[in-house]
Amino acid sequence: MAIGYNCSELQYLNLGWCENVGDLGVTSLAYGCPDLKALDLCGCVLITDESVIALATRCRYLQSLGLYYCQNITDRAMYSLAQSRLKKQYERWDPMKSRSEEDGLRNLNISQCTALTPPAVQAVCDSFPALHTCPDRHSLIISGCLNLTSVHCACAVQAHRAASTYAN
Numbered sequence: 001m002a003i004g005y006n007c008s009e010l011q012y013l014n015l016g017w018c019e020n021v022g023d024l025g026v027t028s029l030a031y032g033c034p035d036l037k038a039l040d041l042c043g044c045v046l047i048t049d050e051s052v053i054a055l056a057t058r059c060r061y062l063q064s065l066g067l068y069y070c071q072n073i074t075d076r077a078m079y080s081l082a083q084s085r086l087k088k089q090y091e092r093w094d095p096m097k098s099r100s101e102e103d104g105l106r107n108l109n110i111s112q113c114t115a116l117t118p119p120a121v122q123a124v125c126d127s128f129p130a131l132h133t134c135p136d137r138h139s140l141i142i143s144g145c146l147n148l149t150s151v152h153c154a155c156a157v158q159a160h161r162a163a164s165t166y167a168n
Contacts, residue, residue, distance in 0.1 A: 004032025011035055016066060017043035026051035030058040037061050042068035042109065052077035056084035064107040068141070073113045075120035081105065082120075085127035106130040111143040118150045125153040 010033040021044040036059040105128040131140045132153040142148045
């Protein structure tokens with residue numbers, strides 16, 4: 001909790017595999033560090049949707065989020081991320097913001113988050129055009145989530161459309 005109170009300009013933090021990190025700490029971080037751009041919570045098994053909702057609501061510049069093996073994360077968290085994009089679009093008119101701050105989530109690792117369903121993850125893909133499942137450089141990582149094989153981000157959908165166009 002001290003990080004959230006004392007590091008208001010923090011932009012990058014790796015808390016991966018810190019077994020005692022929970023919702024209280026992540027929520028405090030989200031409220032105290034609104035400029036956070038990248039956060040790795042991989043292996044923080046105590047966090048739940050509440051952490052992701054706080055990050056989606058408070059961290060308007062978040063570009064990278066690692067949730068690998070956070071198995072308490074459900075569709076509620078994914079829909080919160082997707083909804084946060086809609087809210088942020090109303091703020092895009094501000095000419096003082098750089099383009100990179102407007103792009104939103106670019107990297108999301110939800111590997112081994114087995115409670116997630118395709119519609120919820122697809123909503124995140126649809127909300128954040130920079131997320132993709134391109135063969136050479138994934139930015140949406142869904143390893144170990146066999147039920148998410150139907151999720152297609154922009155790159156996969158565009159490639160499919162292009163192939164359909166050439167076939168005709």
